[in-house]
Amino acid sequence: xxxxxxxxxxxxxxxxxxxxxxxxxxxxxxxxxxxxxxxxxxxxxxxxxxxxxxxxxxxxxxxxxxxxxxxxxxxxxxxxxxxxxxxxxxxxxxxxxxxxxxxxxxxxxxxxxxxxxxxxxxxxxxxxxxxxxxxxxxxxxxxxxxxxxxxxxxxxxxxxxxxxxxxxxxxxxxxxxxxxxxxxxxxxxxxxxxxxxxxxxxxxxxxxxxxxxxxxxxxxxxxxxxxxxxxxxxxxxxxxxxxxxxxxxxxx
Numbered sequence: 001x002x003x004x005x006x007x008x009x010x011x012x013x014x015x016x017x018x019x020x021x022x023x024x025x026x027x028x029x030x031x032x033x034x035x036x037x038x039x040x041x042x043x044x045x046x047x048x049x050x051x052x053x054x055x056x057x058x059x060x061x062x063x064x065x066x067x068x069x070x071x072x073x074x075x076x077x078x079x080x081x082x083x084x085x086x087x088x089x090x091x092x093x094x095x096x097x098x099x100x101x102x103x104x105x106x107x108x109x110x111x112x113x114x115x116x117x118x119x120x121x122x123x124x125x126x127x128x129x130x131x132x133x134x135x136x137x138x139x140x141x142x143x144x145x146x147x148x149x150x151x152x153x154x155x156x157x158x159x160x161x162x163x164x165x166x167x168x169x170x171x172x173x174x175x176x177x178x179x180x181x182x183x184x185x186x187x188x189x190x191x192x193x194x195x196x197x198x199x200x201x202x203x204x205x206x207x208x209x210x211x212x213x214x215x216x217x218x219x220x221x222x223x224x225x226x227x228x229x230x231x232x233x234x235x236x237x238x239x240x241x242x243x244x245x246x247x248x249x250x251x252x
């Protein structure tokens with residue numbers, strides 16, 4: 001097992017894709033800050049740590065809370081000394097209803113987590129990565145396949161994920177002079193609690209309800225690890241990893 005030397009911060013690390021990615025990184029020698037709203041689920045992630053991997057730091061925080069995000073990054077530097085990787089993974093859905101039935105509060109809650117949260121975490125990561133020695137690092141954004149095409153009645157989520165693509169491109173450009181790489185992973189139907197209803201049936205564009213195939217979330221964690229382990233002079237700008245038979249190609 002490689003010596004634990006690189007440092008990652010994973011948002012939404014208490015479940016699903018965030019937990020799987022955090023555990024994969026830790027098992028491969030990363031020290032990992034686990035960031036999420038609920039301490040109990042972060043503790044569950046930490047309890048599953050590989051005995052021969054890096055260390056975990058549990059930092060409960062809401063990614064939409066500027067002060068809490070700043071504190072989490074400061075705690076990471078205090079504990080580990082630097083930051084090599086940010087995985088912006090935290091995400092939130094709204095109710096699956098027509099746009100004209102959504103309240104402003106429902107819209108804003110999704111924007112706050114999916115977009116503003118990614119901005120706040122990226123801003124802190126940039127500040128750290130520019131100042132540390134050696135400077136540089138990597139940011140990976142979870143775009144979702146909704147960054148490309150929508151599902152029915154998903155305007156808040158889809159809008160934020162399209163915006164994540166713009167954030168990814170802007171970070172790639174602005175980070176270039178500072179040896180900071182940014183990439184985006186678009187994920188389709190990873191088998192987590194987040195996608196459980198897909199196994200029994202979800203609304204399709206033609207109005208039908210169909211069950212959709214899902215893939216093992218371990219494949220996403222493997223992809224994140226691959227992207228993370230690239231040297232900073234190489235980058236996977238965009239990657240799509242999805243259940244092969246899901247209704248994505250031809251959708252929208």
